[in-house]
Amino acid sequence: MATLMQLQVDIQRKIFLSFEESGQVVALENVRFAADAGEFLCILGPSGCGKTTLLNIITGLDPHFEGAVSLEASIDTGTCGQDAHDSKKKHSRENELRIGFVFQNPRLLPWRTVEENLRLVLSTEQIQSGIIDELLASAELEAFRNTYPSQLSIGMQRRVSLIRAFSIQPDLLVMDEPFVSLDKRMEDKLHQVLLDYWQTRNPSVLFVTHQINEALKLASRLLVFSSRPGTIILDIPVELSYPDRNTPEVFRAFVTKFSEENPGIRQIH
Amino acid sequence: MVFRGSSFGVSLLSFVSLLAIWYLVALWVDSRIFPPPLTVLKVLLESIAQGELQFHIGQTLMRVVTSFVLAMTVGIGIGIVLGISKSLDRFFDSWLTLFLNIPALVTIILCYVWLGLFETAAILAVAINKIPNVIITIREGARALERDYFEMAHSFRLSRTVVLRQIILPQLSPYLMATTRSGLALIWKIVLVVELLGRSNGVGFQLHLFFQLFDIASIFAYTLAFVLVIQVLEYGLLQPIERRISRWRR
Numbered sequence: 001m002a003t004l005m006q007l008q009v010d011i012q013r014k015i016f017l018s019f020e021e022s023g024q025v026v027a028l029e030n031v032r033f034a035a036d037a038g039e040f041l042c043i044l045g046p047s048g049c050g051k052t053t054l055l056n057i058i059t060g061l062d063p064h065f066e067g068a069v070s071l072e073a074s075i076d077t078g079t080c081g082q083d084a085h086d087s088k089k090k091h092s093r094e095n096e097l098r099i100g101f102v103f104q105n106p107r108l109l110p111w112r113t114v115e116e117n118l119r120l121v122l123s124t125e126q127i128q129s130g131i132i133d134e135l136l137a138s139a140e141l142e143a144f145r146n147t148y149p150s151q152l153s154i155g156m157q158r159r160v161s162l163i164r165a166f167s168i169q170p171d172l173l174v175m176d177e178p179f180v181s182l183d184k185r186m187e188d189k190l191h192q193v194l195l196d197y198w199q200t201r202n203p204s205v206l207f208v209t210h211q212i213n214e215a216l217k218l219a220s221r222l223l224v225f226s227s228r229p230g231t232i233i234l235d236i237p238v239e240l241s242y243p244d245r246n247t248p249e250v251f252r253a254f255v256t257k258f259s260e261e262n263p264g265i266r267q268i269h
Numbered sequence: 270m271v272f273r274g275s276s277f278g279v280s281l282l283s284f285v286s287l288l289a290i291w292y293l294v295a296l297w298v299d300s301r302i303f304p305p306p307l308t309v310l311k312v313l314l315e316s317i318a319q320g321e322l323q324f325h326i327g328q329t330l331m332r333v334v335t336s337f338v339l340a341m342t343v344g345i346g347i348g349i350v351l352g353i354s355k356s357l358d359r360f361f362d363s364w365l366t367l368f369l370n371i372p373a374l375v376t377i378i379l380c381y382v383w384l385g386l387f388e389t390a391a392i393l394a395v396a397i398n399k400i401p402n403v404i405i406t407i408r409e410g411a412r413a414l415e416r417d418y419f420e421m422a423h424s425f426r427l428s429r430t431v432v433l434r435q436i437i438l439p440q441l442s443p444y445l446m447a448t449t450r451s452g453l454a455l456i457w458k459i460v461l462v463v464e465l466l467g468r469s470n471g472v473g474f475q476l477h478l479f480f481q482l483f484d485i486a487s488i489f490a491y492t493l494a495f496v497l498v499i500q501v502l503e504y505g506l507l508q509p510i511e512r513r514i515s516r517w518r519r
Contacts, residue, residue, distance in 0.1 A: 056420075059423075059424050060423070060424075061420050061423055061424060099424055100425075101421070101424040101425070103417070103420075103421065105417065107417050107418060107420075107421045109418065109435065109436065109439070110517055111439040111442075111514075111517040112435065112439075112517070113517075120425075120427065120431065120435055121425040121427065148516075148517040150517065150518075164425075168425065174424075
């Protein structure tokens, strides 16, 4: 099968300057993986293992690291800068994938209504295509299009943030624990919205979580990180069909079996 | 209280008693150096009938608006840059302190000396006086800008214009309103001095003239008219704008 490599990550080291621990903290070390188009990658790791840092590096928000990240639509590597100065080369934006980012906090502009927040990230053609109506309907938010985010519940704000990422029709969806601190019912619902979207549009997904259940529910492939300095200790496909994941007994049995076979993931939590 | 629940009643009473005190004081002192309300009103109406008052207030307002726009544009730009960049801020901080403490009169005199007694010099002098205040306020706001929204903008690849208009300016809006308010108050006072020193029209020029003629009634009339205009700006323009931009707050 000849799929195009979409995402290649090769981070040798990511260092933070720390004042408390007098000196440098190595946040990430030797993080190497590639993702094919349409994969649903869950990044599972304990708190503080550099998951958010990893996403910031991949999306280009944080250019200061040793290594290279390629987001090109075709394979084009060989730019392996050793320091932060050639970060421009490391992150060329031409021909780059469209990234939809769902942050841990919804990060909606509070001074713009729901609809205006969506319009903000869209081009005129995209707005005219009617995608806003479509997405608002899919997230059951039509009645709130003229509402300001502060008047919405946190669950609804998360939904807006989710469809904002969907709206740009991303090649890569990047999600940083987007569903923490939601009640179970809302969490299940949003999982379903996400999976539906993924199955119809088939973007690549990078989903960060520290919950093994959530990871196994969503991912087609799992990357497990060690605690600091974060590095990949397990890279494994999740081989359970999506319909089966919705059957509670089957899913529970799978989680138990998976944890037994992969003791590495037990340290998480 | 008779006026409980009627704020209009209280305002009216307050206004009427101010007029009464004015009238009584005018009765008590020589009315030439402290004219009573009716005399002032007469002068005011005469001046309006001649078209003089409107002309001079118009000239002054034009200078106020021009120098205000100039000071705000420059001040906001520099303020944002200094608020975001720590190193530039450190470098220019002493410059800012210097300019903040130059008396308005010095700037005005120097501008007239260097540029001549022209409109440009007048406008520039006023703007230079206001710019450091704008910078200080906007810098404070820019320091408090939320990093999260910039990251969001970056990952969704929003253009610089969109970031400025949709992300930076809304966050700065309370600071913008503050600096607009204090700006108007400061600027119109400086404009009068500028007119007094080197222009041949405007409220400042007129006041200077009345001073030489010892025409206190006209000074009162112009002052009242001008205060009224500024109040109209406040209630008719600034407050509606403020309500509009803070709609989203709960």
